[in-house]
Amino acid sequence: MAEIHVITDEPLEVALRRFKRKVQQEDIIKDVKRHSYYLKPGEKRRLKQALARKRRRKRSRSRARSRSRR
Numbered sequence: 001m002a003e004i005h006v007i008t009d010e011p012l013e014v015a016l017r018r019f020k021r022k023v024q025q026e027d028i029i030k031d032v033k034r035h036s037y038y039l040k041p042g043e044k045r046r047l048k049q050a051l052a053r054k055r056r057r058k059r060s061r062s063r064a065r066s067r068s069r070r
Helices: 012-025 028-034 041-069
Strands: none
Touching: 012 028
């Protein structure tokens, strides 16, 4: 759980900005979104495979571009 201590005479906006930064660093938002709905094991597997295909496609495109620059 993200927690910050507000320093005396610190503006609320600054404290809020520090809190948002800490939440982002700890990946709390990503975890909440992941747990916000249930995925069946088969759906989870298909999603994982689709993300792997997307990463492979992206990696192969970037490699092809770097080779063509040589």
